[in-house]
Amino acid sequence: MKKVLFSLIGLFVLAVTACEKKVDVDVPYAGDKIVVNTFMQADSPVYIRVTRSTRPGAVNFEELVAADVQLLEDGVAIPVTRQVINSVGYFVSARNVKYGSSYEVTAIHNGLEPIVAKDSLPLAPIAGNVAAFAGGSRLNFELQDRSDVVNYYRIRVYAAEEVNGAVVIKTALKVRFDASYNSDFMNVISPQYFETNVINDERFNGRKLTIFMQTEKAVPAGQQLILEITSLTPAAYNYLRSFDIQVTNSGNVLTDASKVYTNVMGGYGIVAGINSVRLPFKAN
Secondary structure: OOEEOOOHHHHHHHHHHHHOOOOOOOOOOOOOOEEEEEEEEOOOOOEEEEEEOOOOOOOOOOEOOOOEEEEEEOOEEEOEEEEEEOOEEEEEEOOOOOOOOEEEEEEEOOOOOOEEEEEEOOOOOEEEEEEEOOOOOEEEEEEEOOOOOOOEEEEEEEEEEEEOOEEEEEEEEOEEEOOOOOHHHOOOOOOOOEOOEEEEOOOOOOOEEEEEEEEOOOOOOOOEEEEEEEEEOHHHHHHHHHHHHHHHHOOOOOOOOOOOOOOOEOOEEEEEEEEEEEEEEEEO
16 A cells, blocks of 8 residues: 655644735734634644734734743643744644544733633544546545534645655645536535635535546646545634635725634634545546
8 A cells, every 4th residue: 555645744834824824905903912823633743833913914923932832632731842843933742632632722922912722623534436537637536424513624636746655745736626517516616726625514414425626737647646635623614714715805895804713712813623634546
């Protein structure tokens, strides 16, 4: 069986990069607050980014190096230490987090209001039978949705390559739902292609279905690919959806200014659970 090089640090760093992307939206500024960003991946340490808020449109984010950061699992503290990864500072947990527990992040810094945020981790998605047609732009995979809860998903596709027997991500591909096959996704089908597609199971709750997607560019024969499907908690879904809306509406005078969802009490940002699976395949 081929191994997939799954970089959990890279996964989180990519998420935090999105949190710090410049968006020119005229939203009233409520003053300096603590900003905490972390997507807690199951079976991985937690990487917590802590910065000071800035006015909309800013590109520099001051890290609060001296912040007192705590991570609690079911009320019991997990030690965290500050580490610098790819020139960016994070508070990193001493051990992995897991499904079935509740997590709380607190942060204190002189002169700023203390913050607290809570979330848990979702179950991993059930997916398989992924395939792509060489020389074309269509790929498909099966997804088994659970019926006991509302489920939220993020779908991403990567071009990859094999390095020393492992499948390594190269670049993210832009994709969209294929309108020819996906009547279950009429509410999210778009003429645009996106690197990230976020959906819920409102139209297919509890069903097993085949999902068809189109890539923006044709995929050559033999191209190594990775399909990433991520289960999201409601907090993660609300954050990603509101962030996408803000980016899409940025500069559009016909729409109202929108704020990105936050579950951080006393501050800004997001503390949310995710659970990703990555499926390597080739275009044939």
